[in-house]
Amino acid sequence: MPVLGPNQYGKAENRVVRITRDGATHHIKDLNVSVSLSGDMDEVHYSGSNANVLPTDTTKNTVYAFAKEKGIESAEQFGIHLARHFVTSQEPIHRARIRIEEYAWERIEHAGEGEHSFVRKGQETRLAQITYDGSSWEVVSGLKDLTVMNSTNSEFWGYVKDKYTTLPEAYDRILATEVSGRWRFNWTDDEQAMPDWEASYAQVRKHMLAAFTETYSLSLQQTLYAMGARIIDNSGEIDEVRFSLPNKHHFLVDLASFGLKNDNEVYFAADRPYGLIEATVLRDGCEAKIPGDLTNL
Numbered sequence: 417m418p419v420l421g422p423n424q425y426g427k428a429e430n431r432v433v434r435i436t437r438d439g440a441t442h443h444i445k446d447l448n449v450s451v452s453l454s455g456d457m458d459e460v461h462y463s464g465s466n467a468n469v470l471p472t473d474t475t476k477n478t479v480y481a482f483a484k485e486k487g488i489e490s491a492e493q494f495g496i497h498l499a500r501h502f503v504t505s506q507e508p509i510h511r512a513r514i515r516i517e518e519y520a521w522e523r524i525e526h527a528g529e530g531e532h533s534f535v536r537k538g539q540e541t542r543l544a545q546i547t548y549d550g551s552s553w554e555v556v557s558g559l560k561d562l563t564v565m566n567s568t569n570s571e572f573w574g575y576v577k578d579k580y581t582t583l584p585e586a587y588d589r590i591l592a593t594e595v596s597g598r599w600r601f602n603w604t605d606d607e608q609a610m611p612d613w614e615a616s617y618a619q620v621r622k623h624m625l626a627a628f629t630e631t632y633s634l635s636l637q638q639t640l641y642a643m644g645a646r647i648i649d650n651s652g653e654i655d656e657v658r659f660s661l662p663n664k665h666h667f668l669v670d671l672a673s674f675g676l677k678n679d680n681e682v683y684f685a686a687d688r689p690y691g692l693i694e695a696t697v698l699r700d701g702c703e704a705k706i707p708g709d710l711t712n713l
């Protein structure tokens with residue numbers, strides 16, 4: 417008889433918006449929460465017995481009930497509440513993985529109006545994944561879709577050339593990428609002091625962008641390492657950072673046929689193909705645990 421392999425189930429992409437009303441000033445948390453549970457689930461697969469199955473519909477309801485009962489202090493804290501609840505309240509469930517995307521809203525500052533109008537921030541989506549097995553926690557935070565560009569201080573030359581190489585060496589090019597990053601916290605135990613998730617995210621973002629702007633880049637690989645190293649050096653709560661950085665190529669347009677000189681001013685922004693530079697940066701002595709393919713996280 418074929419044997420059941422690893423399995424998990426839950427409700428994916430529960431969109432929850434929590435408004436906290438502080439008088440006329442309102443605060444918004446806008447999350448997309450995916451619940452994935454695993455444990456003693458052999459019977460439902462083999463015989464169809466649902467005796468151990470907490471319905472995915474209930475996991476959805478729990479997300480909304482917790483948004484009311486516990487509030488949403490941070491994506492990470494909300495995920496911790498949910499993961500702990502599923503593992504500790506349901507005997508057959510041994511492991512819970514909560515994945516969260518957070519969409520940021522910015523207040524529209526407008527004199528005379530109440531503080532209740534927001535514009536969706538067109539920048540990154542914040543990410544969090546919380547995994548709990550009843551004794552140990554793994555929190556991986558991150559972001560995606562953060563597009564950044566340096567219009568100078570980037571070169572690319574001295575690379576291997578074979579008979580198929582046509583790329584001209586660049587001594588002053590545009591460096592642009594859409595950052596997808598994940599970072600793993602070394603907090604694993606309830607008893608240890610929990611990081612301040614909101615403050616940590618702000619610090620990581622700040623250092624990542626500072627390294628992007630301040631690194632005089634000889635390759636996107638070098639910039640990636642600088643971004644990761646700067647996070648590890650400044651955030652003691654983080655042991656591992658992984659980046660997936662598409663090199664959003666900007667090619668100088670040949671304007672000679674129009675009798676015009678292109679003095680590093682006019683570019684064709686190609687959307688594909690793109691170079692894809694991916695690497696993990698680790699605190700010395702720590703192990704790489706974030707999956708190589710970030711789409712799997």
Ligand SMILES: O=c1[nH]c(=O)c2[nH]c(=O)[nH]c2[nH]1
Pocket residue numbers: 572583634635636637663691
């Ligand atoms: O920063 C870069 N790294 C590469 O590995 C590479 N390869 C390439 O064609 N252009 C670039 N740019």
